[in-house]
Amino acid sequence: MSASDRGTTRHQIPGASTNLPRWPADPPPIDERGASFLVITVGTDTQAAETAERWLARIAELRRPCERLSAARAEDIVPAVAHAIDTAFVGLRVLVTGPERDVLMIRSAVLAAGAVSAEVCCHAAPPGGHEPRAMNIWCVACRRQNAGVTAHLTTCRHCGAALAVHAHFSPRYAARLGAVSAPPNMP
Ligand SMILES: [Zn+2]
Numbered sequence: 001m002s003a004s005d006r007g008t009t010r011h012q013i014p015g016a017s018t019n020l021p022r023w024p025a026d027p028p029p030i031d032e033r034g035a036s037f038l039v040i041t042v043g044t045d046t047q048a049a050e051t052a053e054r055w056l057a058r059i060a061e062l063r064r065p066c067e068r069l070s071a072a073r074a075e076d077i078v079p080a081v082a083h084a085i086d087t088a089f090v091g092l093r094v095l096v097t098g099p100e101r102d103v104l105m106i107r108s109a110v111l112a113a114g115a116v117s118a119e120v121c122c123h124a125a126p127p128g129g130h131e132p133r134a135m136n137i138w139c140v141a142c143r144r145q146n147a148g149v150t151a152h153l154t155t156c157r158h159c160g161a162a163l164a165v166h167a168h169f170s171p172r173y174a175a176r177l178g179a180v181s182a183p184p185n186m187p
Contacts, residue, residue, distance in 0.1 A: 018167035020135075020176075021104070027051040027097065027123040030058055035091025036065040038084055040106055042074050042098030047125040051097040074098075074105035075147075081106055085113035093119055100124035101134050101148060101174075108174035136175035137165055145175055154178065 030037070037059050041052045052068075059066045067084065071077035085094070094115060096106045103124040110120050137146040142159035154163050156178065163178030170177065 018169065020133075020167075020169045021100075021122075021124075023100070023124050027054060028121055030055050030095060031093050031118075031121065032058075032062060033091075034064065034093030036067075036089070036093070038067045038069065038088070038092060038094045040077070040081065040094065040096045040098075041068070041070040042077065042096070042102035042106065043072065045098060045125055048097040048099075048123075051123050052095075055095050055097075074102035074109075078105065078109045081109050082113040085110055085115050093121065096120065096122045098124065099134070101136060104171070104174040105136065108172060111171070135165075135169075136173070137163060137178040138170060138173045138175040139163060139178045141180050145173070146178065149178075153181065 037055075039052055039055055039059070041048055056066065056068075069077055069080055069084065085092070092115075094110050096103050096110070098106075103122045107120055107122050111117065134148040134150050137149045137154060137156075138144075139146060139156040139159060139161060141156060141161040141163075144156070144158045146154065146157050146163075149165065152165050154165060155161070156163055161178075161180045162182035164181040166177035166179050168177050169175070
């Protein structure tokens with residue numbers, strides 16, 4: 001490890017103090033009790049594509065009905081996901097793979113649409129050693145989301161408040177909390 005690597009590590013929140021999900025190296029198996037499946041892939045990551053293929057192969061073996069949705073970013077697909085859950089019959093299992101930020105956003109949308117967590121299976125590729133972990137940050141000052149933040153200290157793009165990114169992760173908002181470290185600029 002070089003001196004600059006150590007400098008970067010020091011500013012990151014230790015894993016032990018956060019409730020962010022930890023992803024196993026291998027994607028989880030599908031819940032074979034599912035009567036039908038919805039497989040959602042976000043982004044162009046090859047690992048996510050392989051995960052989706054593995055799930056789809058098993059669903060095909062089981063001869064269960066399966067729908068697929070894919071998009072470049074979670075934001076592009078949230079309405080379609082909500083509609084699919086809304087119109088689903090009992091026994092649907094939802095499988096989501098892609099970058100962590102997107103997977104967590106889709107999971108939040110699936111739960112908001114009425115699914116329970118046992119019906120959703122998610123897998124994100126663990127971020128690489130030098131890759132910053134991009135998360136959505138929920139600003140407590142203006143109650144809006146800042147997408148894809150990688151820094152521990154950031155400025156809210158909506159209200160200009162200086163935010164300290166809290167270690168706590170909210171599954172409901174699919175975001176970490178941004179506590180105000182300086183008041184927003186007043187007009
Ligand atoms: Zn704000």
